[in-house]
Amino acid sequence: MTAAVGIADVSKRFRVFREKPTSLKARLLTSRSRAEDFWALRDVSFDVAEGSTLGLIGHNGSGKTTLLKCVAGILRPTSGAVTQRGRLAALLELGAGFHPELTGRENVYLNASFLGLSRKETDAAYESIVDFAELEEFMDNQVKFYSSGMLVRLGFAVAVHVDPEVLLIDEVLAVGDEAFQAKCIDRVRTFQREGRTIVLVTHALDTVREICDRAVMLHHGVVHAIGAPDDVVREMRYVLLGQIDEGFVPEEGTREAEIAAVEIVRADGRSEGHVLRDDPFTILVDVRANQPVEDLDADFQILDGATNHPVLEARTSAAGVEIARFEGKKRVRFRVSAFPYNPGKYWITIGLSSRRTGLLYHVQTQRYLVEVIDVPRVQERVEVPVEIEVEDL
Amino acid sequence: MTATSGTVERTSEPPRLRVGARLRVLFAHREILANLIRKELKVKYTASVLGAVWSLLNPLVYLAVFTFVARVLGAGIPDFPVYLLSGLLAWNLFSAALTSGASSVLDNSNLVKKVAFPHEILPLSVVGVALVDFVLQTVVLFVFILVSGYGFHWPELALWPLAFLTLLVVTVALSLWFSAVNVRYRDVGHLLSIALIVWFWATPIVYAGYQVQELAEERAGDVPWFALYFLNPMASIVGGFQRALYGVVWPEGSATPVLFDVSLGWLAGVLGIVLVASIVLLRLTWGAFFNRSADFAEEL
Numbered sequence: 001m002t003a004a005v006g007i008a009d010v011s012k013r014f015r016v017f018r019e020k021p022t023s024l025k026a027r028l029l030t031s032r033s034r035a036e037d038f039w040a041l042r043d044v045s046f047d048v049a050e051g052s053t054l055g056l057i058g059h060n061g062s063g064k065t066t067l068l069k070c071v072a073g074i075l076r077p078t079s080g081a082v083t084q085r086g087r088l089a090a091l092l093e094l095g096a097g098f099h100p101e102l103t104g105r106e107n108v109y110l111n112a113s114f115l116g117l118s119r120k121e122t123d124a125a126y127e128s129i130v131d132f133a134e135l136e137e138f139m140d141n142q143v144k145f146y147s148s149g150m151l152v153r154l155g156f157a158v159a160v161h162v163d164p165e166v167l168l169i170d171e172v173l174a175v176g177d178e179a180f181q182a183k184c185i186d187r188v189r190t191f192q193r194e195g196r197t198i199v200l201v202t203h204a205l206d207t208v209r210e211i212c213d214r215a216v217m218l219h220h221g222v223v224h225a226i227g228a229p230d231d232v233v234r235e236m237r238y239v240l241l242g243q244i245d246e247g248f249v250p251e252e253g254t255r256e257a258e259i260a261a262v263e264i265v266r267a268d269g270r271s272e273g274h275v276l277r278d279d280p281f282t283i284l285v286d287v288r289a290n291q292p293v294e295d296l297d298a299d300f301q302i303l304d305g306a307t308n309h310p311v312l313e314a315r316t317s318a319a320g321v322e323i324a325r326f327e328g329k330k331r332v333r334f335r336v337s338a339f340p341y342n343p344g345k346y347w348i349t350i351g352l353s354s355r356r357t358g359l360l361y362h363v364q365t366q367r368y369l370v371e372v373i374d375v376p377r378v379q380e381r382v383e384v385p386v387e388i389e390v391e392d393l
Numbered sequence: 394m395t396a397t398s399g400t401v402e403r404t405s406e407p408p409r410l411r412v413g414a415r416l417r418v419l420f421a422h423r424e425i426l427a428n429l430i431r432k433e434l435k436v437k438y439t440a441s442v443l444g445a446v447w448s449l450l451n452p453l454v455y456l457a458v459f460t461f462v463a464r465v466l467g468a469g470i471p472d473f474p475v476y477l478l479s480g481l482l483a484w485n486l487f488s489a490a491l492t493s494g495a496s497s498v499l500d501n502s503n504l505v506k507k508v509a510f511p512h513e514i515l516p517l518s519v520v521g522v523a524l525v526d527f528v529l530q531t532v533v534l535f536v537f538i539l540v541s542g543y544g545f546h547w548p549e550l551a552l553w554p555l556a557f558l559t560l561l562v563v564t565v566a567l568s569l570w571f572s573a574v575n576v577r578y579r580d581v582g583h584l585l586s587i588a589l590i591v592w593f594w595a596t597p598i599v600y601a602g603y604q605v606q607e608l609a610e611e612r613a614g615d616v617p618w619f620a621l622y623f624l625n626p627m628a629s630i631v632g633g634f635q636r637a638l639y640g641v642v643w644p645e646g647s648a649t650p651v652l653f654d655v656s657l658g659w660l661a662g663v664l665g666i667v668l669v670a671s672i673v674l675l676r677l678t679w680g681a682f683f684n685r686s687a688d689f690a691e692e693l
Contacts, residue, residue: 014691069690073403073509076687081404088401093507097428101436110432113424114508 002085003047004166004197005071010080012041012066012221040066041221043080048166048214050085053188053198055208055229057236058218064201067218068092068168071199086165086197089116093170094155100144104135107143108158115162125161133157153180160187167191170201185211205233234305234345238366253362257293257352260329261286264348264370274371277343281370283334285350289327295355296323298332303366305345312336317355343374410683412676415511422511429518434525452478452530456537470601470651471644475543478534479638480598480631482527483556487564487627488589490523494568495575495582502693512686513679516568524561538638546640549657555664556633562671563626570678573685576692596627602635603642603650626671629663636660 016036040063048054056064069075071082072090097114098107108129112122122129130136133153143151169188188211191198202208208215208229215232217225217239225235263284265271275281283300299315314334316323323330347366353359419426438447459474470476497515498505505512538545575581597605605628609618623629632653636642643650653660 070403073401074506074690076407076691077403077405079405081402083400083402085400088509090509093503096508097504099432099436102432106432106435110428113422113428114504114510119424 002050003083004050004052004085005048005199006081006083007047007067007071008045008081008083010041010044010067010070010077010082011039012063012070012075013078014038014040039221041070041077041218044218044221044223045080046216046223046226048197048199050197051195052213053192053200053211055212055215055232056199056201056218057203057205057208057215057232058224059240062218063221064218065092065170066221068170068199068201072168084166087116087163088166088168089162089164090168091115091159091162091170092168094152094159098143098151098155101142103142104139104146104154107154108139111155111158112161115158116164117162121163129157129161132160156180156184160184164196166197166199168199168201171203205236209233230305230345234347234369237305237308237347251362251364251367253352253360255362256291257287257289257296257361259285259350259352259362259364260288262348262350262364262368264368273369274373275339277372277374278338278340280335280337281339283336283348283350285332285334287330287332287352289330292325292327293361294325296326296330296361297353297355298323299351299353300334301349301351302370303347303349304341305347305369311341311346312339339372341372343372346370346372407684408687410680412679415513415679415683418511419513419517422514425510426514426518426521429514430521430525433518433522437522448526448529449533452482452533455481456533469647471646472543472639475534475538475541476601476635476639476651477599478530478537479635480596482530482534483560483631483634484593484596484598484627485530486523486527487560487630488593489526490520490564490568491571491585491589492582493523494519495571495585497568498572498576498689499579499693505693506690512689513569513682516572516682517565520561520565520568523564534638545638549640550637552633552657552661552664553637555661555668556630556637559626559633559664559668559671560630562668562675563630566671566675566678569675569682573678573682576685576689592625592627595625596631597635598631601649601651602628602632602653606653606655607649623663623667626667629660629667633660633664 014037016038044063044067056067058064066075068090069092070077071084072088072092074090074092095107095111097110099110102110105126108126109119109122112125113119117125130139133150133156135150135154135157138146138150143154146154185207188198188200192211200208200212212229214227215225215229216223217232217236219239224239225232261284263271264273264275265282265284266275267280285298285300287296287298289296297315297317299313299318301310301313303310316332323332346369348368348370349363349365350367351363352361353363354361455478456474459477462473494516497519498512501515504510505515537543571581571585605622606619609622612618635652636657639652642652642654
């Protein structure tokens with residue numbers, strides 16, 4: 001596999017001018033412009049294999065769009081190099097070049113030329129573009145009479161008819177209602193089948209897991225994670241959640257009682273990070289009370305790594321298990337009798353709190369990971385009742 | 394059509410202009426240029442009932458007014474409408490292209506920030522629009538010259554292509570430069586509009602070129618004042634258009650010559666030198682534009 005896009009040590013510095021001299025006067029009067037450096041990208045390196053789809057994720061301001069613009073040749077990297085093979089089209093905005101005074105038809109041609117389609121190619125694709133946009137009867141109206149929804153549809157219709165070998169998509173998919181988004185994802189799948197290389201910038205983490213072969217997570221301009229979409233998305237969620245409390249705080253609490261150790265043990269007594277679907281497993285929580293603790297309440301919560309929704313939780317107090325006043329160590333066993341959820345990755349949050357006041361002693365948010373795997377089993381013979389009927393015709 | 398088949402490398406190196414390669418890139422993107430010019434013309438004329446007729450109306454009105462004014466006031470230049478328009482149309486192309494060319498990159502900042510395309514296309518499209526108007530108006534002038542019985546002069550007319558080519562090169566060169574500089578220093582646009590007023594009156598368009606020559610020769614001395622006058626490229630270009638269309642240096646009924654009293658060969662020579670200088674200028678401004686254009690998206 002050769003790389004369609006190679007990104008080698010790319011850094012991008014922006015000059016943030018407190019007062020940018022935009023006139024000659026200002027230029028002449030201020031001997032040196034006071035610029036502050038802002039590094040949007042720092043030594044970013046990775047390759048995008050030919051025919052693969054790469055998801056680029058990261059929170060706002062992490063440098064995703066800047067990187068995309070460097071690849072597209074809109075921005076010049078401050079250092080490093082981008083190599084790119086084959087025809088490239090960058091969809092950073094829908095309807096680039098649209099002019100309100102022009103008709104829908106004229107705008108299609110104008111916009112298509114910016115996306116690298118020749119007049120002939122646009123002629124050939126025109127019917128299909130109009131179909132996709134569902135705007136047959138409006139194509140000869142000036143687009144200033146279009147609703148914003150119609151404009152988006154037209155812009156997207158042109159965009160999906162581009163014919164590049166490398167396609168850069170920035171957040172463009174995040175427009176329109178769900179039906180329209182489904183249509184767009186569909187289109188991306190078609191691009192994939194056609195063997196095109198795609199780099200997709202998006203906030204929709206589920207989209208990344210669904211359609212990407214690989215993912216890269218940028219964090220403050222550096223590559224924070226790279227690899228299989230599932231892993232990178234999980235890392236992204238981890239970072240996002242860690243940031244709820246300013247920075248990186250997956251743990252909190254007063255620490256009167258502490259979580260000393262946690263272990264996830266399978267039915268066969270081993271703890272290897274993954275369990276079989278439908279099998280029982282046990283969450284062992286070792287608690288250390290640094291001072292006498294009267295009303296300890298221990299709980300766990302399991303969250304689906306894909307959706308971040310809690311799927312299972314339990315709490316000693318709710319189960320009627322009372323932990324008497326103690327100092328020193330205790331072990332709590334949560335025996336999960338079966339785990340009938342979809343295969344995938346699940347995050348486990350462990351918490352220790354006060355039964356009476358709700359005060360948090362120690363919480364580790366989504367600190368532990370368990371992967372549920374589904375092993376294909378030989379179908380056993382099962383007796384199923386069969387009803388038989390005969391009727392006259 | 395993106396024409397970047399093969400491997401492209403983008404580095405931190407400031408781009409150096411390679412004329413041949415860049416021309417190929419521009420040629421590959423010619424449809425953007427054509428579409429932009431079409432768009433400008435459409436937008437300019439689409440909401441008006443008469444459309445492009447407005448562009449033709451402008452020289453027609455000039456012709457009518459100045460035919461009338463010249464009759465009534467008995468201005469010093471015989472066949473003043475032909476004299477005026479032969480120079481004015483060239484000037485209009487130049488000044489319109491420069492004025493809107495200077496703001497062409499700024500006005501399209503959204504495109505520059507979101508789409509990768511050769512930015513030269515923006516000032517070029519402005520020149521293209523001005524060129525369309527110029528051609529339409531020149532047709533009106535040519536028709537007038539034929540219909541009014543003024544007639545064409547040969548071999549003077551042969552100067553027209555040379556003057557036209559020089560005008561085009563100068564206009565493109567300066568439009569490129571102003572559009573690039575205007576991105577960083579926004580008052581270049583204002584400066585330009587003032588400079589164009591001064592420049593207009595420093596060029597023999599509404600007055601006779603010979604007046605300048607007379608003035609220069611009176612103070613002759615050792616300094617070749619008159620030759621220095623042609624440092625203003627528009628003087629030689631407009632002079633060339635006037636010689637090509639107005640034709641006669643010293644028309645009957647005039648007390649003094651109207652056009653520069655120089656031989657056709659001399660004027661052609663000056664135009665040739667200006668053309669060569671403009672091509673050098675174009676190479677320089679294009680290089681400067683290209684160099685800066687890599688950072689346009691950042692600076693806008």
